[in-house]
Amino acid sequence: MTTYASPRAGLPAQSELHTGRAIFTEAYCVIPRGVMSDIVTSFLPGWQDTRLWMIARPMSGFSETFAQYIVEVAPGGGTAAGEPDPAAEGVLFVVAGSLTLTLAGAAHRLSEGGYAYIPPGTDWSLRAEGTAPARFHWIRKLYEPAPGISVPEAFVANEHDIAPIWMPGTQEKWGTTRFVAPDDLRHDMHVNVVTFEPGGLIPFEETHVMEHGLYVLEGKAVYKLNRDWVEVEAGDFMWLRAYCPQACYAAGPGRFRYLLYKDVNRHARLRGVLGR
Template identity: 65%
Template sequence: MPYYTPRGGLPPQTDLTTDRATFTQAYAVLPARTMSDITTSYLPHWRETRLWIIARPLTGFAETFSQYIVEVSPGGGSDRPETDRSAEAVLFVVDGALTLTLEGQQHALEAGGYAFLTPGSDWELRNDSDATATFHWVRKSYEEVEGIDRPESFVTSDAAVEPTPMPDTGGVWATTRFVDPADLRHDMHVNIVTFQPGGAITFPETHVMEHGLYVLQGKAVYLLNTDWVEVQAGDYMWLRAYCPQACYAGGPEPFRYLLYKDVNRHPGLRPPFR
């Protein structure tokens, strides 16, 4: 199954500057072309690794999470990947192969591989192959609740989880859910949403959950607040809470995106109102 993977570089000097990049109070769109060499970052304790930080907590932007696209060269990785012991994470591999060592046990992650890492996990990640590997890293500060245990870490894959069709859609809209929505230990979900060509969200969803959407495959026209925006594989969208959203999936292939949302917790009543 294909997953879009950025390769960096720079657009040629002959390209037009005009693009779909948009930053508003309600949403942002980072087109695939923005993932260039000059927009990469680096992290402490990571070897032979660069990344695109596509969402981060920021006034007027993401409030509950950060998201990276991480490119690990052969021999690269980290023995100290996470510096915040309160951070939970999801890793989703889109290209290449990585070795995840989680609580002393090794797991091979290839394209489509998915790992949930509970806060305070002992984990390492490295690229033992001779080709570059790329993965998404979604991080959130876990919200503890008295009487509810932290969720356990686990490793699975896109291929291992059967998508759940949305009711009354004839199967053209389905969600690959990696955790049970009723499991209140989890305060975030990172799922994969799939629309078959012609599938649609036929009403403007307007809800409390903040979203990060990375388009893995295909194309669509997406409603963001009051604007209809064309999006395609490699584009990233951020939607603040209550930003209306809908979409029409174009062809000829399925439209799929990796979706973050915060769930299962009281809204904060004191700043920073998370």
């Protein structure tokens, strides 16, 4: 069973060195695990016994297409409100504990590795179960309708039930756990889990239109971000703007895995935000 990284409780000790790995540039950002402390948590209207780390939000010079939270819900806490924006779709990915997600009146129990896709305009609620807090990623995006394309249905899954699709010629060292078929044009974003076995790598500098959010779930690696090689580990978050060159060496002793967001399957926007 995978042990997923998530923020640690508390604050760094007063005796710790200030020097860290946080980086913010015009092309990428690295938010290391050590700065995701209690002091940067926030709270949400309509949520009980809940706090969150907001690690990405749409703004000038940063994320343009998505927001990403790490949400921590105490046992018995949660929400009856769900998504406040009727135009937004969402993905939940559970990294600790368990919760009950009610989608359009149907209850689903999600544990570690649990995944839920929630279409825009869907009523949903959530409660943490058990004796330990539930932690999950919540990725939100304004859904982009397309002529003749229907809105996807809600679904739940667990990554442990889905075999990775290994990239050809990599001897099963670089693979992706996909929750949605790449050619399903109903979906305008993909949220996948990417796995590198020790020694696996991206052997070229990917440079493409998709914006990325990467949260490291497990392991360590050296990642090429624009002009820089940056060492990252479990619990770190990376944001990559469109066309930021990227590559990777999984040089640690164990697997290197991350939760990956990217926007896909739509025309380039030529006016305003989402053409509005």
